[in-house]
Amino acid sequence: MVRPLPRLVGASHNDSHGKEAIVSWIQSPQQALKVQIRWLIRRDMPEVLDIERQSFEFAWTEEDFLCCLRQRNCIGMVAEYNHRIVGFMIYELHKAKLHVLNFAVDPEFRRQAIGAQMIEKLVDKLSQQRRQEIVLEVRESNLSAQLFFKKMGFKAVLVLRSHYDDTDEDAYVMRLTLVDEEAILLPFAPANRISEYDAA
Numbered sequence: 001m002v003r004p005l006p007r008l009v010g011a012s013h014n015d016s017h018g019k020e021a022i023v024s025w026i027q028s029p030q031q032a033l034k035v036q037i038r039w040l041i042r043r044d045m046p047e048v049l050d051i052e053r054q055s056f057e058f059a060w061t062e063e064d065f066l067c068c069l070r071q072r073n074c075i076g077m078v079a080e081y082n083h084r085i086v087g088f089m090i091y092e093l094h095k096a097k098l099h100v101l102n103f104a105v106d107p108e109f110r111r112q113a114i115g116a117q118m119i120e121k122l123v124d125k126l127s128q129q130r131r132q133e134i135v136l137e138v139r140e141s142n143l144s145a146q147l148f149f150k151k152m153g154f155k156a157v158l159v160l161r162s163h164y165d166d167t168d169e170d171a172y173v174m175r176l177t178l179v180d181e182e183a184i185l186l187p188f189a190p191a192n193r194i195s196e197y198d199a200a
């Protein structure tokens with residue numbers, strides 16, 4: 001079985017965004033519906049597929065999900081409210097980043113900070129020492145998702161021309177990172193030995 005084409009794909013550019021913006025935003029919305037976010041299990045698939053079909057014109061099939069989740073580094077999570085699945089996300093663990101492949105909230109439950117809580121969950125999995133960024137790819141026509149991810153602190157870092165098999169649409173690679181640009185640049189900056197000496 002061929003692995004399904006990721007809806008969201010990674011990038012390698014540097015960018016500066018902290019996790020404070022997202023965490024402070026999550027704490028502020030009035031309309032937040034508190035959800036429980038847990039591992040996706042086989043039993044959740046019918047509800048996940050239902051959300052998938054309502055969310056995307058070119059929806060993944062059950063086999064696409066299963067094929068993806070069989071990979072060792074692939075994780076599925078669901079957001080649950082009152083024993084009902086109201087959102088899901090599928091992502092891959094890479095050495096230095098999380099790569100989100102699929103992400104959706106039930107249309108009936110949108111604009112209640114459920115997507116934001118799922119992003120917060122991902123941000124919690126980052127660490128300064130190891131995985132420092134979340135990357136994903138969004139269709140150029142999917143303005144609402146672009147606005148959502150922008151609000152969450154992601155930045156568009158790359159355009160992938162005619163990226164999809166189903167249309168000739170471009171994809172925008174968006175990225176949220178814990179890494180500060182200064183922190184990246186500093187080790188390569190020329191050292192001022194005199195001021196170091198003065199300070200000592």
Ligand SMILES: CC(C)(COP(=O)(O)OP(=O)(O)OC[C@H]1O[C@@H](n2cnc3c(N)ncnc32)[C@H](O)[C@@H]1OP(=O)(O)O)[C@@H](O)C(=O)NCCC(=O)NCCS
Pocket residue numbers: 007008029055056102103104105106109110111112113114115116117136137138139142143144145147148149151152
């Ligand atoms: C994108 C998506 C996941 C957002 O989920 P959500 O739970 O509705 O998002 P939230 O309620 O957490 O939104 C947080 C903020 O993001 C922004 N935002 C979210 N949806 C938006 C929209 N349709 N238009 C403009 N801004 C939006 C807003 O600033 C919002 O805050 P506000 O509601 O206080 O104004 C959801 O719309 C969805 O499932 N879309 C279809 C699937 C999809 O496109 N997935 C992404 C694939 S790349």
